[in-house]
Amino acid sequence: MLFSRKRALARAEAGAVGTLRDGFWDALGKAEKASLIGVGVVIVVSLLGPVVWPYSAIIPSGEQLLPPLSGGHILGTDTLGMDMMARLLSGMQRSLMAAVVVTTIAAIFGSFIGVMAGFRGGAVDTVLMRVTDLFLAFPATIIAMAVAAALGQSIWSAMAGITVVWWPLYARLVRGEVRRVVALPHVQAAKVSGVTGWRLLVKHVTPAVTPTIAVTASLDIGAVIMTLAGLSFIGLGTPAPAPELGRMASDGMKYFLNAWWISVLPSLAIGLLSFLFNYAGDALRVGLRRKGV
């Protein structure tokens, strides 16, 4: 699936989570542990890989359209003779960093709006949530497309486009969580004890909400990676020779039947990233729930 913002929301709402505690690791099954380790490996490889790998990602280094495992290029070369492995490593790094940036900004901004709306209530809540609902009613990817297209072909435009449609999810989620937590007996008891304002928010409300935000954000990274790749695939990313996985996949389509690897390998890389992050995100949630927190 290419675009999965709504699913991310549904997932986040379905699994309201508690706090991370000791013993979390023990609560995980084998597959879940493996997925978390896999994510760790992918992060390390995509951060160090481009530095360590002998070939450049943007300078031709061999014959054109070498198939994988030939001419000293383990994954072959593309139409310009650039090393595919080097391009994939750099591309994964780009995807990962872009997704982390987008998720972080969207989570922080959205959570801020959500906390304001949920904690203040009243008119502030009404206005903020009307705006949020309007954004949520929009078809996310299409607005992201329009924003990115208006800003021009670059990964930054794509990131901006996705951030614009992603924050409302956090606003909704966090607002709901804050309202739920504020209604809990322990917050009411704190109020009765005389605790008000910022101290009430910081000491008694937000500790219950932050794990949910953190888990939701980590669940979202896979979805953001996939959405970014989708935008990039239809031309809303930095053009070649920048090593951008979605664009590499779609540019290679012209040579697809002769040189399948220049399209399929970047697509597989995206699939791998999104799979690992989705699976690890689920593992995180399952682990937290099994811990009963």
Added chain:
Amino acid sequence: MLVFALKRTGALIVVLFFLTATVFVLGKVGNADPVRTYVGVNASAEAVAEAREELGLNNPVYVQFADFVGGLFQGDLGISLATKRHISDDLASALPATLELAFMAIGMSIVIGVLLSSLYTRPGRIGSALRFVFFSLASAPSFLIAMLSVLIFYKWLDGALPAAGRSSYGPYDDGTGFYVLDGLLHGSLTYSGDALAHLVLPAFAASIGPGVALARVLADGITSSMKSPWARTARSLGESEGTVLRRHALRNASSPALSLLAVQAGMMVSALVVVEQVFSWNGLGSYLKTAIGVGDFPAIAAICLILGAFYVILNALVDVVLAAVDPRVRLS
């Protein structure tokens, strides 16, 4: 019920208005210079001024917006900067192509979803292996699935299924644009069959994600319904597991599945944009890709509006249908 439908329609109109406004504003604040795109980089100053006038860019912004909205009501989506034709004319053949693919894909995702949902809840090793496969498929970008299916069914299986274009024959002159329908209208089952064969791979690639998502929601809904207190009541009244499933669990699991399907169908349209590239499908997606390539923002905006409206309207429809079906929404 009527009140609800009216309110939902009101909300729909508001959303559509803001959608239009957003797309329009993006066109104004964007980086691209529409005039330069229109006349080319080397045009004279007079040509530029002429083009400004022709595109209505000398009018105040609110007049431009009013013209834009007025045009939409008459089915006029503006002028493409690249082809210099009315976008609505350009889309006349692209829209049916995409819609035909969309219908096929939605149908396939329902079939996939229902079939998979019964496999999904299987206990033990086979079940978890299946869930792993579904999960992997749902995590794969649709263009990857599209590429792999081309490789398998076209390249390696030697053209078992066609992997490019919509038909081996070309369109009828007086056709509706929906090729399968055209074949039936002209009494040519061969033509319809050929069009269907062309639909299979792209529709499959676009329907895997939504199908798996649907399967998960159905399976989760059924599982939680089977654990619910009312299922316990039914068992204590002597109902078998099968009856509890058919009489109670399916009913309760169907509403979330239906609303998910609406969301998925809306999103699938955007997934089609991607799949179309792989299968050289001359629909909205291919048009969009061309428009993005040359910075033709009016064309991009028009497609965003069409896809956006499709999504928003579909969701509103499903909300109303759900309210009509589910007594909890209707009566409480």
Added chain:
Amino acid sequence: MSDAPVLTVDDLEVVYRTRDRVVTAVTDISIAIEAGRCLGLVGESGSGKSTIGAVVQGIIPDDGTATATGRVTLAGRDLTPVTDPVWPQVRGRDVTTVFQDPMRSLDPTMSIGSMLNRYTGSAAASIAALARVQIRDAATVLKKYPHQLSGGMRQRVMIALALARGPKLLVADEPTTALDVSVQAEVLNVLREASRDAGCAVLFVTHDLGVARHMCDEIAVMQNGRIVERGPADQIISDPHEPYTKRLMASRITLDTDRSRPVGAPEAAVVSSMEDVLKVQGREGGDVEDRWAASSLCWDDFRGETAAVGAATGDDAVRLVSHVTRASLTVNDVHKTYTSRVKGRKVHNHVLKGVGFEIGYREAVALVGESGSGKSTLLRIAGGIEDADSGAVDSQGVAGEGTQVIFQDAGASLTPWMTVEQLLVERVAHTRTGKDMTTGQMRDLAVRTLELVGLDATIMGARPAQLSGGQQQRVAIARAVVVPPSVLLCDEPTSALDVSVACSVLNLINLLRHSLGIAVMFVTHDLAAARLIADRVLVMTGGEIVETVPAERLAQDITTDYGRRLVDAVLA
């Protein structure tokens, strides 16, 4: 009716295996019920009573890896507990069940008619079935969906469903626990009469001795998975033999309970001072017999020790004012309306319609009413959690520290990630008393207060999740009184607790009230508990106070019809 029992259970044992431990849920259980008779299984939570209810239906709750040994004979059929392949044919025909939760035990997407007709065969038969559970407007009810019916009606529908095919045995698993008291009595009567008419045996599972006596011919009392005592209902209630049953009976609160002394004390134990009481009450676990003790002391005896406690609790902390000029709490003409939207239309729910009363210095007042009476809203307004639409609440009272609230769910009222010390110190820091105190002084005050409520200072560093339910309740109370408020507001503090724990909480509230000299507003649906705590009882219904009665002679002096109904609903 034949004399052969409908149900016999011989030597039953059920063992659950979880990941890391093995729990024996019930062991050595043998029971028998004849047609038309009702056997009550009574016990506190965790006693294993629900497990037996599950076994005789051939279902073990959840998917637990449970094993059961023993023999179950139902309607002449020999069945292996849990695993017998014949169970599916037995269940629903020979045995059916009425569950506790009427809100969720009926499929929300189906009308009552479409559920019931399946088992009765026709709409006419369904109407007759509903008539048997005393639903008069049966034809209308058939068209409705579960969420359109009240809890009592839903439970009647459940009974009609369960009896529709004429089962030999009906399992009733806490069928009225979730209902209002006045509804509870009606539903119990319906259940008893309908099952007698149908000539079916009833296995009645409950934690409530009063309900059991009302319903059952015979009672089996359970503790830790075993039946400790059994006999005719009246004998068990009035003349228990076993120590556990005696204690259970002693912990019961009725409209005749002696109000002047702590409840739940066996005759033997004697304590002489308040320190002794605190020590005994605070102990968790330990011997059942000496956990509760205070036979000769009256509450009034604690007055004399008040000054000593005051001194021990810190100079400024307890400001005992001997000459009182103001009421502790004044509520004047309070109105509250909630507005909600149903199908887009605004619906106004007038929860409080001009409520006014006073609580005097050191006075305890109980607000009694059923759900929807507005009593909890009133408490929330008095506690400052919500604002009234109009009217005034003045709680500055004598000590000037306003109101404090003890919530129904004490565990949930403690912020999970804060330690006991942080919770108590935070409270002190937000009072006038605490303004001039150093952190060290606040800590000392917290420690002394923990001792006051019978807790050890070693739990200062614990988080709520590390405490037992009883300890949580005490910490919540400690926070409320660490700086004594003018009025202590109690929101059904005992309704979620087992009788023995409930009894200890009531004793503690009474003790604090007398020793700290604070006024109490006690909100409850339970007249007996209200009478025990309060000097005066205010009866609330429909957002108004309809009656004020002195607590001592509550049952005799109550005059309004509504009040009488509540008194009658207390099942003694």
